[in-house]
Amino acid sequence: MRLFNTLTRRLEEFREIEKGKVGLYTCGPTVYDYPHIGNFRSYLFEDLVKRFLLFHGYRVTHVMNITDIDDKTIRKANELQVPLAEVTQKYIDAFHADLRALNILPADVYPRATAHIPEMQALVATLLEKEFAYEKDGSVYFRIERFRDYGRLANLDRASLKPGAAAAGAADADEYGKEAVQDFVLWKGKKPGEPSWPAPFGEGRPGWHIECSAMSMKYLGPHFDIHMGGVDNIFPHHENEIAQSECANGVTFVNYWLHCQHLIVDGMKMSKSLGNFHTLGDLLAKGHAPMAVRYLLLSSHYRKLLNFTLDGLEMAGQALARIKNFVFSLKNVETEGEADPELAAVVTASLEAFSASVADDFNVSGALGVMFDLIGGINPRMNALTRADAAGILAYMERVNAVLGILEPGDEGPLDAEIEARIALREKARREKDFARADEIRAELKEQGIILLDTPAGVKWKRD
RNA sequence: GGCGGCGUAGCCAAGUGGUAAGGCAGCGCUCUGCAAAAGCGCUAUUCAUCGGUUCAAAUCCGGUCGCCGCCUCCA
Numbered sequence: 001m002r003l004f005n006t007l008t009r010r011l012e013e014f015r016e017i018e019k020g021k022v023g024l025y026t027c028g029p030t031v032y033d034y035p036h037i038g039n040f041r042s043y044l045f046e047d048l049v050k051r052f053l054l055f056h057g058y059r060v061t062h063v064m065n066i067t068d069i070d071d072k073t074i075r076k077a078n079e080l081q082v083p084l085a086e087v088t089q090k091y092i093d094a095f096h097a098d099l100r101a102l103n104i105l106p107a108d109v110y111p112r113a114t115a116h117i118p119e120m121q122a123l124v125a126t127l128l129e130k131e132f133a134y135e136k137d138g139s140v141y142f143r144i145e146r147f148r149d150y151g152r153l154a155n156l157d158r159a160s161l162k163p164g165a166a167a168a169g170a171a172d173a174d175e176y177g178k179e180a181v182q183d184f185v186l187w188k189g190k191k192p193g194e195p196s197w198p199a200p201f202g203e204g205r206p207g208w209h210i211e212c213s214a215m216s217m218k219y220l221g222p223h224f225d226i227h228m229g230g231v232d233n234i235f236p237h238h239e240n241e242i243a244q245s246e247c248a249n250g251v252t253f254v255n256y257w258l259h260c261q262h263l264i265v266d267g268m269k270m271s272k273s274l275g276n277f278h279t280l281g282d283l284l285a286k287g288h289a290p291m292a293v294r295y296l297l298l299s300s301h302y303r304k305l306l307n308f309t310l311d312g313l314e315m316a317g318q319a320l321a322r323i324k325n326f327v328f329s330l331k332n333v334e335t336e337g338e339a340d341p342e343l344a345a346v347v348t349a350s351l352e353a354f355s356a357s358v359a360d361d362f363n364v365s366g367a368l369g370v371m372f373d374l375i376g377g378i379n380p381r382m383n384a385l386t387r388a389d390a391a392g393i394l395a396y397m398e399r400v401n402a403v404l405g406i407l408e409p410g411d412e413g414p415l416d417a418e419i420e421a422r423i424a425l426r427e428k429a430r431r432e433k434d435f436a437r438a439d440e441i442r443a444e445l446k447e448q449g450i451i452l453l454d455t456p457a458g459v460k461w462k463r464d
Numbered sequence: 465g466g467c468g469g470c471g472u473a474g475c476c477a478a479g480u481g482g483u484a485a486g487g488c489a490g491c492g493c494u495c496u497g498c499a500a501a502a503g504c505g506c507u508a509u510u511c512a513u514c515g516g517u518u519c520a521a522a523u524c525c526g527g528u529c530g531c532c533g534c535c536u537c538c539a
Contacts, residue, residue, distance in 0.1 A: 009468095027539075035539085042539040071537075155467060156535060184536060208537050230539030237537070261469085262539070264532080299487085300477065305470070305532070312476060315488040319476090322487080325501060357478090365478045369486035376486090380503060435497055442499080453501055460501090 001056070001359040004303060006234060006257040007153055011361055014256065016225055022058045023224030024050060025216045025254075027233055028110065030067040031091035032076045034279045035098060037293065037308060038263050038270055042230045044294060045260040045302045045362070047104045049228065051403050052358055054105075063219045064107040066092060069114050070208055074194055084195055085114075098280045101290040103405045111215040113206060117197050119214040120206045123248055124186045128201060132247040134179065138189025138202045141178050147243045153257060154235035184240050186210050209240035213248070216241075222249035228258045263297070263306040270308075283313065292317035295406050298364055320406060326375045327397055327407065328462050329382050330390040337386035344389075347396045350374040354400060364404070371400055419450055423459050426452075 002011045016022050026046040029035055035043075053060050067073070068088035077084040099106065113120075124140055127133035132146045144150045151157060185207040190196040196203045216224065222245065229238065238257060245253040262269075265276040283293055296316035300306050350370055357366035378385075378393060385393075401407045422441055429437040442452050449464045 029539085030537095039539045045539095154534075157466075182536070231533075232538050235534065235536075240536080260539070262533075267531090269532090296476090303469085304477095307476090309475090312488090315476060318489085319487050329502075363478075365476095365486075367478095369478060372486050382502070430497075433497075439498075451500070454496070454499080455501080456495090462501095 001052070002361055003256060003258060004361050005255075006238075006259050007254075009155065012256070016058065017223065017255065020057070020059060022053050022060045022226060023220035024053075024060055024062045025212070025220060025224065025227045026062065026064045026107070027212065027229035027237070028064040028066050029091070029095050030070055030072055031088045031095065032070075032072040033091060034094055034281065036270065037265075037278045037280065037283070037297065038230075040098070040102060040280065040293070041263050041297045041302075041306065042228075042260040043099070043104055044102065044297045045258075046228050047102075047405065048298060048302075048358075048362060048364065048403070049226070049258065050105060051405060052362070055355070055399070055403050061220060062105075062107040063109045063111065063216060065212055065215050066095075066110050066112045067208065067211065068092070068112045069195060069205060078193060088112075088114075101280060101284070102294050103291070103408060105405075109219050111219065113211040113215075116211065116215050116218065117206065119218050120210045121187075121197075121199050123210060123214045123217075123244065124206075125200065126248045127186065127244065130247065132243075133186055135201050136178065138204065139185055140187035140201050141183040142186055142240065142243060142247075143179060144182050144184070144243060145180065147247055149246070150243055151239065153239045153242055156235060156239075184209065184236060186244070209237055210244060212237070213241050213244040213253075217245060217249070222253070223251050224254060226256045226258060227254040228260070231259045231261055234259055258302075260302045261305050263308045265308045267307055278308070286310075288313050289317060289320070291406050291408060292320055295320050295404075298404065298406070299368060300365060302362055302364075322375070323371075323397075324407065324462075326379065327394065328460075329379075330385075330394050330397070332457075332460055333382070333385045333387055333390035334457070335384075335386050337388065339386065339388035339392055343385075344392050346377070347374065347392055351396055351399055354403075358403060367403075419445065419461060423452065423461060427459065 001014045003014055004010070005012045024046075026043070029039060050060055050062055066088075069084065073084060073088055077087045080087060124133065127142065128135065128140065131143075133140050133142050135141075187199065187201060187210070188204050188207055190203040190205075194205060196205050216227070227238065227241075234257075242253050264270060265274075265278065268274055268276060270277055280290065280293065284290060292313055293316075296308070296313050297306070299316065299319075350373070353370045354367045357363045357370055360366070374393075374396070397407070422445055426438045426441040429435070429441065445452060445461070446464075451462050451464050453460045453462070
């Protein structure tokens with residue numbers, strides 16, 4: 001499997017550190033508000049990568065941090081006049097609910113920053129001891145001059161870093177003590193109205209970057225396989241993580257850095273002021289299915305800008321319906337008989353092509369094309385299939401879905417006696433040519449999300 | 465100023481040297497009591513644009529136009 005490593009800016013063949021195992025760290029949410037669909041594009045991409053690794057039989061240890069202490073969470077708590085933990089817990093719960101709705105596999109650990117203060121302090125202490133960091137006016141800063149590779153990930157020349165945005169930061173009261181503008185804070189000295197923890201280098205709270213370094217090395221060791229996040233994390237967050245971690249441990253931090261491009265909405269950057277800011281809850285309230293959101297956000301290449309529109313979401317839902325109808329038809333094949341070996345070979349080849357496409361830097365569009373080619377090839381032959389044939393194709397769809405996660409197990413509900421009874425009533429009306437009554441029953445069932453299909457083999461039904 | 469990305473049908477989107485995948489939408493037809501689903505057929509001589517390299521370019525090189533991102537705490 002080939003993937004684009006931000007560190008080298010080229011496609012590389014994936015080689016795990018320890019055979020059969022993968023250590024995976026993904027940057028999680030800062031829990032000061034509801035996540036938006038842009039966040040989910042990243043989380044869905046990360047889920048895809050993880051699922052594909054699992055598909056190939058790797059044992060994956062996935063860590064996703066929860067930033068529950070930073071400027072924004074503190075500000076929110078102060079605005080609302082409630083304890084920090086109350087604010088963060090609310091949004092942590094909302095975050096997990098959205099992950100479940102989108103069928104994102106849970107991480108093995110969701111470490112919270114506030115639960116890892118000692119680990120972060122130990123890391124800061126190490127950096128101070130090795131003189132990669134210095135204390136100034138109660139805060140501790142990283143001295144980027146000491147790290148030769150600084151800027152490598154972001155492809156930024158340290159000397160040419162424009163002091164534009166940096167100058168604004170430097171004007172911040174707690175920053176002017178730095179030796180160099182580009183130095184970043186590891187530990188922020190105590191300020192009134194902010195939570196703080198005692199530390200040998202002064203009471204205060206952790207900087208943002210240190211949490212990911214401390215928590216990733218705690219759960220995955222000083223050197224692990226893959227680290228992911230949104231492109232905005234490349235600089236400064238991930239650049240700083242590399243600096244902290246490699247200076248503290250003296251070893252390579254991460255082998256592969258994968259970054260997901262942002263999405264825009266209706267052609268413009270998503271922002272609350274433009275009114276094009278969507279949360280998952282907003283979209284579900286408009287009647288869109290979470291799986292349509294998943295399909296849309298996953299169906300174009302992760303390194304390309306994605307223009308999210310409601311029309312696009314509609315189209316994604318339709319494409320998904322085609323896939324679900326295919327599965328539905330397969331499940332209703334009733335002809336007994338042997339499996340056709342030629343058909344089985346076609347299905348096997350299709351799965352290989354699907355997998356090869358995903359393996360090529362996660363080309364989901366190409367992989368979907370492979371799958372739809374198979375669907376288009378099978379559909380005309382649907383009536384000629386045996387149960388054994390159908391079982392083979394359903395197994396294929398399960399494998400595909402193990403990677404994409406777009407079909408929920410609950411899509412096909414158990415037969416419901418009540419529904420069957422209604423259908424029998426409608427059949428009676430149809431036999432008696434009372435079509436008005438028959439249509440009425442069909443409409444009622446549709447209200448309940450039950451779609452009827454009159455086929456030569458009898459009435460079939462499915463949930464919408 | 466520095467670094468980087470994108471522009472393929474009405475819409476979404478693969479393809480990165482061998483002659484335009486796939487999905488959605490649309491139109492016609494088959495099936496149906498009517499639908500739905502499914503099927504069949506149709507829908508880019510052309511890949512922002514100009515020029516170059518090549519037997520061959522959407523794919524490589526150069527120019528132009530348009531859009532976008534990053535350069536210290538935004539997924």
